[in-house]
Amino acid sequence: MAQNLPALQVVLPLLAAPVCLLLGRGRAAWAWATLVAWLGLLISLALLLQVSDGSVLRYAFGGWAAPWGIEYVVDRLAAMVLLIVSLIGALVLSYARHSVDAEIDADRQPLFYTLLLLCLAGLLGIVITGDAFNLFVLLEVSSLSTYALISLGRNRRALTAAYQYLVMGTIGATFYIIGVGLLYMVTGTLNMADLAQRLPELAHLRTVKTAFAFISVGLALKLAMFPLHLWLPNAYTYAPSVVSAFLAATATKVALYAMIRMFYTVFGAPFSFGTMHVEWLILPLAAAAIFIASVVAVFQHDIKRMLAYSSVAQIGYMLLGLGMVNLTGLTASLLHLFNHALMKGALFLALGAVVYRIGSTNIERMGGIAREMPWTMAAFVVGGLSLIGVPLTVGFVSKWYLLLGAMENGWWPLVILILATSLIAVVYVWRVVEAAYFRARPAGSAPVSEAPLTLLVPIWLLALANVYLGIHTRPLIGLAGSAAADLLGVGP
Secondary structure (H helix, E strand, O other): OHHHHHHHHHHHHHHHHHHHHHHOOOOHHHHHHHHHHHHHHHHHHHHHHHHOOOOOEEEEHHHOOOOOOOEEEEOHHHHHHHHHHHHHHHHHHHHHHHHHHHHOOHHHHHHHHHHHHHHHHHHHHHHHEOEHHHHHHHHHHHHHHHHHHHHOOOOOHHHHHHHHHHHHHHHHHHHHHHHHHHHHHHHOOOEHHHHHHHHHHHOOOHHHHHHHHHHHHHHHHHHOOOOOOOOHHHHHHHOOHHHHHHHHHHHHHHHHHHHHHHHHHHOOHHHHHHHOOOHHHHHHHHHHHHHHHHHHHHOOOEHHHHHHHHHHHHHHHHHHHHHOOOHHHHHHHHHHHHHHHHHHHHHHHHHHHHHHHHOOOEOOOOOOHHHHOHHHHHHHHHHHHHHHOOOOOHHHHHHHHHHHHHHHOOOHHHHHHHHHHHHHHHHHHHHHHHHHHHOOOOOOOOOOOOOOHHHHHHHHHHHHHHHHHHHOOHHHHHHHHHHHHHHHOOOO
16 A cells, blocks of 8 residues: 555545535535545655655556656655645645535535545645646646636636636646647657756757746746736635635645746756756746735735735745755745745635634724634734744744845845845734724624634644744754755755
8 A cells, every 4th residue: 555655645536526526415525525635644644754764756657667657756845745735635624614614505515525626636646746748637637626616706706716817827738738748849758757867968959948938937827926926816815715725825836846846857957047047037026026916915905815915925935045046045945835835824714714704804894803703813813923924933934044045145135125025014914913903893793703613723723833833943944955955966
């Protein structure tokens, strides 16, 4: 069984998804999906333990060795991302029952859980696959299910948001597959390890450089890299609460992982940053995203939209570390990839509990809500402090490494930018805290009670993870640093 764990990581949720439809209405579909998600988390933990010493697991489907067959590969970086995606999936599905009951019609709920498991399977597959075309297939599995999940939102604008994401996502996928096709044309292989061996000799070809450009733009669209982020605010705002939390914590992180794989593993750092100088594009766009999206977030009245623009800024932080092209900066990117999932998961799940009670995420409707939902809003505050980067939270750890990476390169304007935009985050987080704790409840508002325990437990597990890993930093920093060293080829 142990040797089949890489395949089970993806095959289990993929095959389990249609079962939700067969189970029909009621709680059976939720219970089945939740069980599958927790089994997936156990598998990812087992995989992480197997590769923690730096070894690499390879699984050839059907006994067809790479590059002839599809290969799944697990190293420390893949195991790290598998862990956070499966953790978020397990906690979000554990949280989902009450929230989904409140926001989605009963006859659509089996379809909802089917789509969520398909999305989870696609995201896990993107991380673990060692085949460039298989990555495209799994990217589309996750994307198509995501479009449908967003469209299930109660607001009719969810349909528009889903359609906008569909158009942008399709363009991104098309760009990516054109790039992969060009690579296949000149190399005759789709296996990433095989591509990595053949491309250095072909780096001078215009076809390879064109393929690099197409793949980079395609993944940038999926990643919501500024200014290709226009699909993201509406998608997060109008999707059901569970979907917003799941996507905010996983989807863009997996797209960033795919970009890192392409830049460092397939094309190699010397080509990506030495020949193509992609950092010349990444750094200014990341800096613009951090500043502009943070400022825009301050003026939002819907807290979901505020957090969506905050996510665009946080993606900028991850890309900033990537563009530094040093070990500290890349470690910061990987740390923030993991840490941002924890903080945004906690924030969006806390908002989902508020929606469950008052049916709105408008900041005016949340006046005084902390007095009636103290545990929910306390978890939101913890997530907000981590988002700002307050010491003893995970947000501080990754921002500290970003600062160190910028200082190593002597990029003092970026140091100032990181510090200044963290202060802007204080402003928009404080707007929510001020409304929830220091305003009166809106006139005519019915009294509400605290969220059910089934909602609070997943919220607080993520909130406490933000603090625990912000204090006990060694395991996560060690894992991210080792993964970054592997990518740069400077590991032991």
